[in-house]
Amino acid sequence: MTDEHVWPEWLQRELVSLGARFPQYGPGREKSPLGPTVPACAECNNRWLSILDNDVKPVILDMWKHRRMLDPEEQELVATWATGRAVVMDALQPQPILPRFFAHELRVSRKPAEGTWVWATGFVGPEKFLHTWHRPLRLQPRGERIPDEPNGLCVTFTVFRVAFQVVFSFWRGIYDTTLNYDVGEQLTQLWPMDGAAHLWPVGGFDFEAIEDVAERFPDDLTDVA
Numbered sequence: 001m002t003d004e005h006v007w008p009e010w011l012q013r014e015l016v017s018l019g020a021r022f023p024q025y026g027p028g029r030e031k032s033p034l035g036p037t038v039p040a041c042a043e044c045n046n047r048w049l050s051i052l053d054n055d056v057k058p059v060i061l062d063m064w065k066h067r068r069m070l071d072p073e074e075q076e077l078v079a080t081w082a083t084g085r086a087v088v089m090d091a092l093q094p095q096p097i098l099p100r101f102f103a104h105e106l107r108v109s110r111k112p113a114e115g116t117w118v119w120a121t122g123f124v125g126p127e128k129f130l131h132t133w134h135r136p137l138r139l140q141p142r143g144e145r146i147p148d149e150p151n152g153l154c155v156t157f158t159v160f161r162v163a164f165q166v167v168f169s170f171w172r173g174i175y176d177t178t179l180n181y182d183v184g185e186q187l188t189q190l191w192p193m194d195g196a197a198h199l200w201p202v203g204g205f206d207f208e209a210i211e212d213v214a215e216r217f218p219d220d221l222t223d224v225a
Contacts, residue, residue: 063201117191120187
């Protein structure tokens with residue numbers, strides 16, 4: 001086992017160059033942060049996760065700076081990276097709730113597992129270089145009562161000028177993910193993909209708005225099976 005950084009070192013270095021400081025990582029680490037880590041197998045951490053970070057880095061950096069088209073290959077790459085970060089963020093919690101299947105499927109197939117949705121939007125500030133929200137979900141299967149235990153997870157996080165939201169459904173139903181207009185027009189769905197290129201960004205949220213989306217969305221994720 002090795003230690004996997006919740007925030008990749010390349011990302012931390014880029015953010016420090018833009019003025020970010022990480023005093024919570026300990027005295028003297030403001031300009032060369034290490035950040036929190038979670039245990040990860042050496043093969044995952046040193047091989048495919050490292051390759052994924054190297055591949056996604058130029059896309060993420062370009063998403064910070066330019067209005068551009070995201071082709072399907074880039075959408076899958078970014079969605080896979082965001083899903084991996086969400087899995088790691090859950091593992092950092094005192095009581096992780098994400099079933100191990102999601103991490104296993106991600107490692108084996110190199111893409112998000114069935115029952116995963118990934119959205120992204122522009123983040124317009126004020127500056128929160130890295131911020132996370134971790135919210136268990138109790139999704140109501142059709143014809144059944146709301147479960148007592150979480151059967152889903154919503155992880156929302158900002159990465160400088162991009163905000164991601166990753167939703168996991170532990171119960172493999174068919175869900176209606178049609179978003180209300182005010183939210184939907186601001187989000188780009190990266191996963192599942194529709195096979196088309198998409199303009200980035202289509203909109204953006206300030207901190208108050210993305211916090212509201214993190215705390216309330218996707219309450220309307222309903223089972224239609």
